[in-house]
């Protein structure tokens with residue numbers, strides 16, 4: 001840790017410094033990808049505490065994923081030392097859980113209420129039919145709350161109790177929200193109650209990275225921040241420290257047709273004249289595309305040598321790339337199968353995560369139940385060992401399958417794959433079973449990403465938000481897949497959101513970006529002709545290096561094109 005206070009702002013550029021050292025009051029930081037939003041946020045909190053005498057316990061930082069919260073916590077520890085522990089770092093769900101635990105009686109809940117797992121929810125749903133009131137009663141009878149209620153119940157409490165509002169406003173006088181472009185109605189209302197219109201709310205985000213409207217997020221809250229909060233200060237960060245100049249140029253051109261930021265600017269801080277162009281590979285099929293990914297990773301990491309060394313970073317390999325530097329990003333989870341197959345054939349280790357809820361993954365609910373049951377005889381054992389043990393028991397019990405919420409029995413393979421996903425999460429929870437189970441109930445798969453794993457990371461584009469990797473493969477860049485055609489016709493808004501998703505994907509890359517698309521792909525039950533995504537048309541051909549020899553073929557039916 002550096003000496004607290006000294007030089008805190010020295011490692012920021014001029015605009016980041018303005019944002020980090022601004023006085024109190026509402027502030028909106030509008031900043032594109034890779035402009036150092038997280039860095040600015042953590043330095044602002046550290047500066048306020050170390051230089052301006054703000055108490056760390058008066059600070060509340062809210063992020064959207066557990067993983068982002070952990071990242072924030074680690075960086076604050078580095079800047080502030082032990083004082084950082086007094087800052088509340090939360091996701092909206094964990095914030096709701098804290099408020100509910102502190103006010104359980106007022107919410108009509110016992111102190112030790114739990115979040116219902118899928119089986120419990122489904123059972124209550126079946127019994128209650130369409131009757132939402134009955135549904136809640138059935139859960140309450142078992143001291144359970146539904147996940148969605150983690151935000152709605154605290155809202156109800158605060159709406160009817162101005163004293164409670166006062167108490168929380170007195171406790172969290174400084175509120176920071178990352179990825180503000182993705183707040184939804186209930187999260188927004190909770191924030192409005194926790195923070196007065198002239199309060200110290202620092203909202204950070206990028207409207208061009210709003211990609212969660214399908215879950216109810218509304219970028220409108222970001223765009224009208226100035227109306228909601230009095231005399232809001234506006235700070236723009238425009239210097240991108242993440243990506244090489246060609247990657248950044250491609251990103252800026254790609255978002256231009258539907259940018260929500262007037263006069264959007266993103267200037268490259270990195271001006272290496274040797275930076276490689278964006279690789280573009282027109283594949284014949286999904287298998288050909290997957291082989292290209294495997295072949296290229298193999299070349300970058302150092303050919304055959306990695307197999308004997310069993311470790312990623314090989315001294316002397318030309319590109320200096322390790323497996324953990326590489327991510328493969330795609331629009332839909334189904335696209336992962338051929339990639340996984342090709343990488344495993346090439347002996348390349350992988351970790352795969354989606355943005356789906358952890359509890360929706362086969363095997364997770366069964367493991368959670370098993371852990372709860374086993375808690376009375378093994379509470380001293382470390383959590384990862386307990387997770388493994390639970391997996392073992394479940395896999396053995398396969399002869400009498402354990403039904404999950406969907407009525408399916410998780411197979412031993414499901415159980416072991418769940419154990420693998422949960423282990424890094426268990427490691428980070430120490431021995432705190434309740435915290436671990438709360439994370440299983442509220443977290444997304446991507447929260448369980450292990451950033452230190454020597455493995456190539458496979459992610460859906462939604463899960464990749466906020467992350468960065470030296471090498472990124474953006475696969476399946478085809479019309480109909482990205483933009484994904486969900487219905488007969490996509491609305492203009494749908495297509496704009498898909499373009500933002502493409503922008504998020506491109507801007508995850510630091511040094512090398514590969515974009516690929518297949519001419520034929522098996523989708524929705526049959527093999528179809530496909531064409532490259534129209535999003536590529538916005539990018540200068542001069543920014544691409546064509547890879548492979550395949551002659552690009554336009555699909556026959558151009559009417560299928562959306563824009």
Ligand code: ATP
Pocket residue numbers: 011012013016031032033034035036037038039040206209240241242465466467468507
């Ligand atoms: P996103 O919109 O994708 O979430 P972001 O704005 O949150 O991006 P960060 O992840 O905070 O960006 O920063 C991107 C990268 O740039 C990080 O590797 C960070 O360390 C680096 N960076 C940010 N600011 C500076 C700076 N002033 N000097 C050097 N590096 C910086």
Ligand code: MG
Pocket residue numbers: 037038466
């Ligand atoms: Mg960020």
